[in-house]
Ligand code: SR1
């Protein structure tokens with residue numbers, strides 16, 4: 560059947576035609592669908608049995624354009640990269656993602672477990688709610704996926720074969736190159752936008768030639784350093800939680816790149832949450848407590864990542880990777896990349912096309928300006944120092960100079 564954009568009616572028949580949906584619901588029963596997509600790119604439907612809403616499946620279809628900007632055309636084949644990476648995450652870090660049920664490369668549509676009762680963590684984190692074990696979960700899952708798809712765990716030929724399909728994810732990689740590494744750092748870019756309160760800060764940022772050199776190096780690393788399979792868009796809108804359960808979603812930006820990119824995006828989003836607490840936390844002590852919590856998640860993300868990687872390295876077979884000091888040096892390079900990528904993410908969420916709710920939802924423009932100024936100050940500092948940090952403490956201390964944790 561030719562590609563057709565689904566709606567709340569047609570998705571019902573679509574699900575009935577997919578035999579794999581039977582593991583999640585009874586297609587003979589009356590079904591109901593709601594569209595729940597709130598990301599920038601895709602349609603997302605929850606399809607459930609009317610007589611038992613716990614029998615349900617999630618259907619995600621890639622549109623031929625950006626969902627939030629219809630004139631921005633984009634091939635729906637990105638569904639393929641999300642499906643492939645979802646399967647890889649599911650295999651290498653079981654329980655880290657919703658269970659994949661099918662992928663339909665004609666309709667660019669994925670069927671997967673509907674995470675009933677889960678919520679995207681960005682909003683609860685804005686409200687100052689703890690997500691138990693968040694850092695440990697993300698650090699552990701990403702270390703498993705990164706290690707399992709890296710040259711440390713796979714034979715050279717197998718790694719190249721696994722990487723090959725993702726080289727076609729050109730459009731989404733290009734979006735990242737433009738939106739994260741290029742446009743925010745340059746004047747007269749149509750898609751950039753910011754509030755007038757930070758005009759001077761943005762002018763200083765875009766005139767900082769040293770900063771541009773650092774960002775250019777990070778962009779080149781993103782474009783050329785195929786260390787492992789990345790999620791590619793690991794912000795707090797790509798993670799869902801329910802009580803103590805956590806899942807990573809929305810990996811359509813997946814490709815093989817530098818592993819610090821995933822960690823940096825995640826940590827950059829944690830730092831932006833911490834900065835925004837001045838507006839969201841009801842009292843000063845609530846703000847301090849939540850910032851401590853967030854700081855702790857940054858620490859546990861990196862500690863868990865390192866622990867899992869060190870454990871996995873015990874089984875590497877090539878003597879190259881067993882060279883004394885090699886793993887320490889690799890982990891230091893991951894930390895430095897993480898620091899730089901976090902800075903780039905924070906800049907683009909303040910100045911570039913796609914912002915974050917944590918900051919955009921601050922109603923008082925003066926206060927929003929204060930937060931954005933802090934975010935830019937932290938980001939510039941992280942970008943300037945990233946190649947020289949020795950420990951995570953160096954990163955946190957630098958962030959702390961602009962933001963009291
Ligand atoms: C046009 S896409 C804009 C942003 O939304 C996605 O979630 C990615 O973060 C991308 O950079």
Ligand code: MG
Pocket residue numbers: 598599792797809
């Ligand atoms: Mg997304």
